[in-house]
Amino acid sequence: MKRRLIEIAAVITALSAAHSSYAQTQPTRIEASARKSWTHKPTKIGLPPTIGTFARGDVMDLSGGPLLDVSVAYDDPVSRTHVNVYLYHAAVPSTALWFDVAATMIATNSKFGEPQHQGDPIVFTLPGSPIASGLRQSFTITKIGRSSGVALVAIGEWVVKLRMTSPNLDPAQLDTAIAQFMDALDWPRKLPPLIAASPLTRCPQPIAFGPRATKMKADGAAVLLGAMRGSLATEARSKAKVLKHPALCIHGDRIGGRLPVYQKEGGEGGYLIPLGDSGELLEIGKDWLAGILLGDAAKDDGATPWSVTVMKLDKWVQYPSYDAMPPPTQAVEIVQSENPLSTTSVYGKGSTISLSPDAMKGE
Incomplete structure (x- = not known):
């Protein structure tokens, strides 16, 4: 793990803390x-x-x-x-x-x-x-x-x-x-491995979202580990011998009456909110990598932080962690008002991580 952190630190570049740095691109005609x-x-x-x-x-x-x-x-x-x-x-x-x-x-x-x-x-x-x-x-x-x-x-x-x-x-x-x-449509002669599809169903035991969570102080090592999640998840998916889709069910809550909330099943905890219908997600989940730094404390009292991640088409954008699961309305507020801590590319050759100037200062 230490060696991996050194390798990742070598490719870190400065990222403007301004939220507007993630502007929408303009469509181009082909x-x-x-x-x-x-x-x-x-x-x-x-x-x-x-x-x-x-x-x-x-x-x-x-x-x-x-x-x-x-x-x-x-x-x-x-x-x-x-x-x-x-x-x-x-x-x-x-x-x-x-x-x-x-x-x-x-x-x-x-x-x-x-x-x-x-x-x-x-x-x-x-x-x-x-x-x-x-x-x-x-x-x-x-x-x-x-x-x-x-x-x-x-x-x-x-x-x-x-x-x-x-x-x-x-x-x-x-x-x-x-x-x-x-x-x-002209489908390729050799298709990649496909997975049998079945519609999602309503959650039999939907999460009862609690009160607003409290933002945790940024820790340099935890920020680095959190930034690694995107590349590690992409690498694991590409190397998987058996493909599988995430186990999800449909929660009853909706954002603004339209955007659905998808609850993770299988004891993993957390949920996903689609940011529109073109492939981007807001993910709330346990930050198990950061929990490693807490050692036995995370196991004993449930102190593992909760991560807030915007998963874009080509990158993962990591926001500050929280001491408990933020409810959906708070999660949306976080990505609208907080500056991201890191951005990790997940498409193309290699993977680069960019950190905000304050990410390693514990602010």
Whole structure:
């Protein structure tokens, strides 16, 4: 561990403590041939110029250049049906998690009037795979159109999400159109290992969130260990012989009436809040690495700190630790008002850690 800390310290760079340093990037348009399939290089998935009566429109890199979050639009002039295909490098690549987020965003979208789902989510397979790794669902809507739906599948570190909305197709027709559209994408001949998907369910024993937690004084060694979590988690996932999605259930609480809260199962404790429906998460969990520094104290009185982490598409952003589990409303306030202690890259070659100037001062 000491040797690992020395190696990590060697790549530390200064990070401005200003919260505004994590600004949103501007989308960039990608020039794609109108006659050829456009291939998303990281996933090798091709988006044809036409799919049935749908014609491809704008290809946009929502991440500003590195293809971490791409949107491809299609329109059918006959049924006036609109499609967006999204490919993004998810912080936690889980079909069930991101499908539930996407379906919740449809079900709670006031622009759709009063959406009503048409039956339970449907599992589906990708062409050439026997594993039912995807989920899809269609909704009746009362505004903007007649139906809207989503299909989603996690492939390796990536998520492929299809959103379709139509003023003319009913939900059953839309479901058929979604299934046909997903089959018509140019999937790579050799797919990465896939995981069978099943929808998340309500928590049988939801967490009873307690009072507001107290921020702990930053400790230099603990900050370094906390900053290592992103690279260690990514490395462990890449080396895992058996792939698995996180064990989660749906908590009854929602942020602002829309963003769901996902409780960790299996005795791990903590929860996740999606920051929108494009792959980024706010994670609250036990900081077991920092707990190592407390030794027996953490085991005896439950003194292991609670970490607050924003998991972005290409980096983990670590915030100050707390003496207890912050409830969801406080967790959101923390990332809105506190300066992060560290940022760890988790995409591309190698991993770098940046610390805020005050992170090692114990402030």
